[in-house]
Amino acid sequence: MKKSILALCALTMAAGLSACGGGKSTYTIGGTVTGLQYPGLVLQNNLANDLNVTPLGPDGNGNIQNVAYSFPNEVDYGEPYSVTVKTNPQHQTCVNSSGTADTAGRLSSINAVIVCALVNNTIGGTISGLAADGLVLTNGSAGGTVTVTKDATSGAYPSTFTFPVGVTYGQTYGVTVLSNPANQTCSVSNGAGTMGDNKVESIAVTCVNNP
């Protein structure tokens, strides 16, 4: 494929007609990173050529600025390129969005777009002493609820729980008992915190029978 393109190029140029690929023989591989807030992002082209990309910080309106990047070594016309994330920035996950893999020269300009977002982790923990239906936990007004029910097959109440809605890095969470099980009272310890880089599994719900 590449050889045939080069051969065609050579022939075209030899014939004194226009050069292939807009007159360029090499191409800069680069593009845009959106949503980048923290340092540490390393991109690669063709699984080599490490490139550090640093965030620009917010603009005058407080919005995260897009960061333009380009790899220093250019790629020949017709050569494949593939931009990938080698190392994620702190507290964020970055993924390929568009234009990250193609053949140099097929498009007049190369814009490999990488999209970064803050990590979003689940919160959960353990339940002890639960012996009846009706326990509902909530994470504030916007963090969702968990209704804890008996396992259909074993008939036992679960010993762990996880909220279906995750919490974004840097946001607070606070798990409370919205509704107690029948004839029991449950309390939460270690229920509030600020989300870090890892999921939270240390929230402890303890239920006791009412006197």
Add this chain to the structure above:
Amino acid sequence: MIRSPLRAGIALACALSLSACGGGDGDVYVGGSITGNTKAGLVLTNNDGPRLEIPAGQSSFVFPDLVETDATYNVKVVASPDNTQPSTPGGTDGCKVVEGTGTGKAVFSISSVQVVCTLKTFPLTVRVNGTHAAGLAIVNGSDRQDVAPDATVVQMKQIPEGAVYGVAVLAAPGQTCTVANGSGTMDNVGKTVDLNCTTP
């Protein structure tokens, strides 16, 4: 395209019953999506025609009257539920229409109309009892509020009627603080919870 067999079926049913479908003589359905519809009272019209009452909780709508191909449609909110916040007191625009006008196209149904309701919110108040030190912070989920050492009342972010809440202590350096009756469901007035602190 998925709707085509359905449309054909409806057309056939109409033909067999020898009655016009929905009173409209067109062949394009007009409908769309609704967000924030948590209470009865939303009423829509198309081209100032018959009122379409939307039940609470419904997240989409379709007018029974069809419009003709290449005829215009114009969806309006004529009444909003009383748990929505109009732009001026007594207004009907607690729910608003986005992309509400256009021209019916053959084959396709119009489902791009969006009705967005803005809910009224009510105060969630925390009464602070007992002396407390600097560094005390409370949360309602992602809503964090720091409690100043001289504060006796803290307002959390307001929340809509029907929304649940749960106030928890995020940090209380050097003391023990608990929230009494910190969880519940917002009414149409406001809720107050108690934060009790003791210093050893």
